[in-house]
Amino acid sequence: MKVSLGCDHGGFALKEHVKGWLEAHGYEVLDCGCHSTDSVDYPVFGRAAAEAVADGRCERGIVVCTTGIGISISANKVKGIRCALCSEPLSAEMTRRHNNANMLAMGGGLIGANMADRIVEVFLTTEFESGRHQRRVDLISDIEA
Numbered sequence: 244m245k246v247s248l249g250c251d252h253g254g255f256a257l258k259e260h261v262k263g264w265l266e267a268h269g270y271e272v273l274d275c276g277c278h279s280t281d282s283v284d285y286p287v288f289g290r291a292a293a294e295a296v297a298d299g300r301c302e303r304g305i306v307v308c309t310t311g312i313g314i315s316i317s318a319n320k321v322k323g324i325r326c327a328l329c330s331e332p333l334s335a336e337m338t339r340r341h342n343n344a345n346m347l348a349m350g351g352g353l354i355g356a357n358m359a360d361r362i363v364e365v366f367l368t369t370e371f372e373s374g375r376h377q378r379r380v381d382l383i384s385d386i387e388a
């Protein structure tokens with residue numbers, strides 16, 4: 244599975260950690276930046292990571308800013324993206340099972356590396372349940388159309 248990554252300066256450290264975890268676990272990574280703790284604007288990088296998922300270059304995306312909020316809002320503006328902000332593994336599991344989320348957002352200022360590992364692992368390995376949930380995901384897509 245290929246995973247796009249995006250962050251701002253507030254998410255840089257956790258993004259780098261997640262990148263290492265992904266590579267150690269056999270995932271291919273497309274790092275859309277940023278690449279340092281210099282101050283940048285999170286919509287630029289949330290958009291880049293989301294477009295890589297929307298156009299099929301990556302199957303999933305993970306974005307990080309200080310809170311995870313701004314970069315998740317930005318990713319969700321890209322058509323076809325369902326980006327879920329998660330701070331613990333149960334939310335990551337449920338958003339895969341029920342929402343078929345294709346992107347995960349986390350707050351680099353809010354959660355630690357070990358928690359992020361568990362969230363990422365669950366997000367990338369949990370299947371969508373489909374059934375009644377597909378109808379609801381289709382209704383979300385209708386809003387975009």
Ligand SMILES: O=C(CO)[C@H](O)[C@H](O)COP(=O)(O)O
Nearest residue numbers: 253308309310311312313314
């Ligand atoms: O969490 C964020 C957006 O939701 C950003 O990381 C945060 O707003 C950046 O702020 P600053 O420029 O003061 O570091």
